[in-house]
Amino acid sequence: xxxxxxxxxxxxxxxxxxxxxxxxxxxxxxxxxxxxxxxxxxxxxxxxxxxxxxxxxxxxxxxxxxxxxxxxxxxxxxxxxxxxxxxxxxxxxxxxxxxxxxxxxxxxxxxxxxxx
Amino acid sequence: xxxxxxxxxxxxxxxxxxxxxxxxxxxxxxxxxxxxxxxxxxxxxxxxxxxxxxxxxxxxxxxxxxxxxxxxxxxxxxxxxxxxxxxxxxxxxxxxxxxxxxxxxxxxxxxxxxx
Numbered sequence: 001x002x003x004x005x006x007x008x009x010x011x012x013x014x015x016x017x018x019x020x021x022x023x024x025x026x027x028x029x030x031x032x033x034x035x036x037x038x039x040x041x042x043x044x045x046x047x048x049x050x051x052x053x054x055x056x057x058x059x060x061x062x063x064x065x066x067x068x069x070x071x072x073x074x075x076x077x078x079x080x081x082x083x084x085x086x087x088x089x090x091x092x093x094x095x096x097x098x099x100x101x102x103x104x105x106x107x108x109x110x111x112x113x114x115x116x
Numbered sequence: 117x118x119x120x121x122x123x124x125x126x127x128x129x130x131x132x133x134x135x136x137x138x139x140x141x142x143x144x145x146x147x148x149x150x151x152x153x154x155x156x157x158x159x160x161x162x163x164x165x166x167x168x169x170x171x172x173x174x175x176x177x178x179x180x181x182x183x184x185x186x187x188x189x190x191x192x193x194x195x196x197x198x199x200x201x202x203x204x205x206x207x208x209x210x211x212x213x214x215x216x217x218x219x220x221x222x223x224x225x226x227x228x229x230x231x
Contacts, residue, residue, distance in 0.1 A: 004159075031218075043224070093160075109159045110158075
């Protein structure tokens with residue numbers, strides 16, 4: 001398996017622009033997680049899905065952030081409009097979920113977002 | 117709610133010395149515990165996990181962690197570290213009844229191995 005795939009790996013954009021981050025989870029995994037990592041705030045869970053349904057979006061910082069999972073093999077995290085304080089590394093992770101008693105998460109390589 | 121505390125934000129150590137990275141979690145009836153490692157400019161990788169059974173778990177690269185229920189701890193140890201172990205280490209916990217496999221992560225411990 002190729003693991004969790006994220007694109008793009010790097011994104012540089014200007015303040016006010018829309019940014020879309022993409023994630024393909026590991027095939028067969030039931031849960032998908034979006035995280036943000038910064039030096040100041042560490043690793044933050046933004047939102048997670050189980051069987052394509054959003055379960056907890058309490059970590060989404062504000063309405064400028066939205067996430068979708070239209071099917072089991074694809075998810076997007078969108079920021080509109082983007083601001084310099086959104087600059088961070090965004091990780092996607094997937095997990096087999098409760099099936100078989102597996103709880104570990106598998107992380108993608110991350111998208112480094114820079115908003116100027 | 118479940119929480120995780122990593123007591124040291126940075127741990128400097130010399131090569132071939134032993135190291136212990138400390139992790140404590142808030143008590144729960146049943147928990148699953150994990151250590152992840154993040155090398156510079158990479159994603160997090162699972163290092164080892166405790167789900168049930170033996171309280172001592174090991175990784176393939178010489179790390180081990182011991183689940184201590186009475187002290188609610190899951191400290192990570194290695195008897196002799198290498199330069200290549202320089203990375204950030206995250207402890208994580210999942211409630212046994214948690215739907216969807218959500219993990220609670222600690223703030224991370226930066227391990228710096230010096231020659």
